[in-house]
Amino acid sequence: MIYDEEFETLPREALEALQLKRLQQVVERVYHTVGFYRKAFDEAGVKPDDIQSLDDIRKLPFTNKQDLKDNYPFGLFAVPMSNVVRMHASSGTTGKATVVGYTKRDIETWSTLIARSFVAAGLTKNDIIHNAYGYGLFTGGLGAHYGAEKLGASVIPMSGGSTKRQIMILQDFGPTAICCTPSYALYLAEQGEEMGVDMKALRLRVGVLGAEPWSDRMRQEIEERLGISALDIYGLSEVMGPGVSMECSEGRNGLHVYEDHFIVEAIDPVTGEPVKNGEVGELVFTTLTKEAFPLIRYRTKDLSRLMKEACRCGRTLTRMARISGRSDDMLIIRGVNVFPSQIEGVLLGIEGLEPHYELIVDREGTLDTLEIRVEVGEHIFSDEVKELQKIERRIAKDVKDYLGVTASIKLVEPKSLKRFEGKAIRVIDKRKI
């Protein structure tokens, strides 16, 4: 099924003509409304008129997360605040990373792209959608919510947490679809089974899962334990939120990028040059229609492969393979994005700790766990156990308060952690996904 026959099945040539027209418009617009872009384009020696073909996009400079941080909070907005109707921010940060804004029309576009994604997953207005993505600054909750309403489906705004209650609602309201992270889908399956609920007998038939990396092995397990068809949805708050791309139920092989609204490139993360067709590269997105927060050539650090071949669903939109990793060290722990440097920042704010630490990420059953091992100074280490426990609790609280993740803390003896001559390896990720 296709929500928007016209735009999702455009012949390649017509699609590219549309992309070029929209690219020219957005480049012209940001050049005149966002100081950052004017300066960046001037420095690169490129003017809006230089964009005469889609390949000319490569004349434009990249934008990256640091640029967003440097312009915190609203420096990259392209419209006056009076036209902004909503803001979101990326998760798991101290708030100083990336803030994004939406106009009324942006929300309308976003809702339409989510509605498209739901239809690609086989949903219609007759479905009941249990939305367990977190509501709030994270784009998952409200993004999926508005898309479900746009489709005309019935949405249950569950948000995250309260797993027992979620299972009760799954039984009583009989939703036919669920939106959540893949690891939460598995956690629900596990908790339900523990409560003696036959999770396969629920009315659920489709999962629209994303916001973190997963694998076909995980898909299979989720599908078996919940008795659903589990499909992959991708997005990032900077570019829009969920619904930048979506896997279709017919193909189940790669996610269709909504190319009438975004241009996607795959580049070599080191040279910045495009990778060969079908090779793994870092995804770079340019938004074509966003008003409040247009982004030009945004480096996502997400690694994937682009597939141009036709899909059996009939969509002509390029597909991206499941995300295979990242070109930086960002971790996603229970759906929260965390950089080791942010944890370091918290540790350095606490007296008595040494700048030597190790992060051990694992998965117990279906839940991600994070252990932070950190060295303490000699004078502290000889303190009473009670004192050490106090410091552990303080670290755990600060990590939770600032970054939004729960961690277990282990203080270790001075000089007991491995030292590195080159680049320190501070993260040990034992998860097998």
Ligand code: DLL
């Ligand atoms: O995670 C938006 C989203 C919400 C997508 C709900 C899908 C469903 P951020 O919090 O800004 O936005 O995190 C974006 O999460 O750069 C990827 O590294 C990762 N990510 C998102 N979707 C997937 C996916 C939302 N399907 C970052 N597979 C991105 C793998 C994903 N990684």
